[in-house]
Amino acid sequence: EAEVAQSPRYKITEKSQAVAFWCDPISGHATLYWYRQILGQGPELLVQFQDESVVDDSQLPKDRFSAERLKGVDSTLKIQPAELGDSAMYLCASSSSGTDYNEQFFGPGTRLTVL
Amino acid sequence: GENVEQHPSTLSVQEGDSAVIKCTYSDSASNYFPWYKQELGKRPQLIIDIRSNVGEKKDQRIAVTLNKTAKHFSLHITETQPEDSAVYFCAVKYSTLTFGKGTMLLVSP
DSSP states (O other): OOEEEEEESEEEEEETTOEEEEEEOTTTOEEEEEEOTTSSSSSSSEEEEEETEEEOOOSTTTTEEEOOOSSSSSSEEEEEEGGGGGGGEEEEESSOOSTTTTTOOOOOEEEEEEE | OEEEEESSSSSETTTTOOOEEEEEEETTTTOOOOOOOOOSSSSEEEEEEEEETTTTEEETTTTEEEETTEEEEEEEEEEEOGOOOOOEEEEESSSSSEEEOEEEEEEOO
């Protein structure tokens, strides 16, 4: 069964450093999502792509976060510089389209610790 | 934006008992309501969902009910088993998916 892949699984960095996370969605899925999940809470959407275009990045802290999906397939989320409050699980998800009833499939996540 | 409240935050039951988790939402235009299960250290996985034009949906031991007028929906798990122990998240979709804060369900043998 096809799954969403993410790497790395774990990342430890010092504050003010740059970090990058990679996501490979399920083949053929046009919509890709990046979520942040703080311990003990539900996932919060950071950015949504439809193919290579950003559909929603209203909750993305654009002063330090950036996301791209250049060829409409895999995606990279970057944080520069990292802050202590960025420690969280970063989840990638994909769906066949962004329409109302399509299931989102989640990847295993990248757990970021900022020291 | 959409506001989703989920209760309770923790729920402990004995094996074989039923468990009910409730969520309320604010935007009456929301039209899709999935429930995700997240086991410790694993990815969230969809367990059941319901659309706004349906009042109830059942899949074996799991059911979801939706009251659009009151803007709340609930997850019902019957005959709970220890492997049901996990964190359960409700979610609501209007333009994007908004998740509740989660309910940690512990089923004791």
